[in-house]
Amino acid sequence: MVKIEIDENACVGCGSCVDDCPNDVYExxxxxxxxxxxxxxxxxxxxxxxxxxxxxxxxHKNIHVAKRLYIDRRVSGILKKII
Ligand code: SF4
Ligand code: SF4
Known part of the structure; x- marks a missing residue:
């Protein structure tokens, strides 16, 4: 499970994270x-x-990045040449 910590000494109280988090994690x-x-x-x-x-x-702690499922064809073409 994701663990979130806020450094209160660093936070300047701008509220951007509260406004922009899509899941209302912050107040x-x-x-x-x-x-x-x-x-x-x-x-x-x-x-x-x-x-x-x-x-x-x-x-944020305990984040597991998902495997990327899409690669642009141009990029995959370049990768095939160099791998
Ligand atoms: S974005 Fe959130 S955590 Fe960062 S300074 Fe603003 S209120 Fe504080
Ligand atoms: S914006 Fe919200 S959902 Fe996205 S990482 Fe931050 S806390 Fe989590």
Whole structure:
């Protein structure tokens, strides 16, 4: 299961992860003005929050990256020549 940790010292309270997470994993802690994890089990490990967080405040553990099922034909053609 994915484990998410937020470094409260790094979080600047911008709310981007709260707004953009497709599964509403985060909420704002209005008292601290920091993001907090409220639905960790719903995380699908898309890592979009890592892309948008301006301070790299969150860390995801126990992620298993799925095998890629699609490769562009042009890329696969190049790979066949060099492998
Ligand atoms: S990895 Fe994706 S689903 Fe998980 S908390 Fe970040 S944005 Fe939400
Ligand atoms: S995107 Fe990063 S800095 Fe902004 S609220 Fe979320 S954890 Fe904090």
């Amino acid at each position: 704002m802690d209005e008292t601290k003005n920091k993001s907090k994890v409220v639905k960790e089990d719903d995380c699908m490990a898309c890592l979009s929050c890592h892309e948008i967080c301006p301070s790299e405040a969150m860390e």
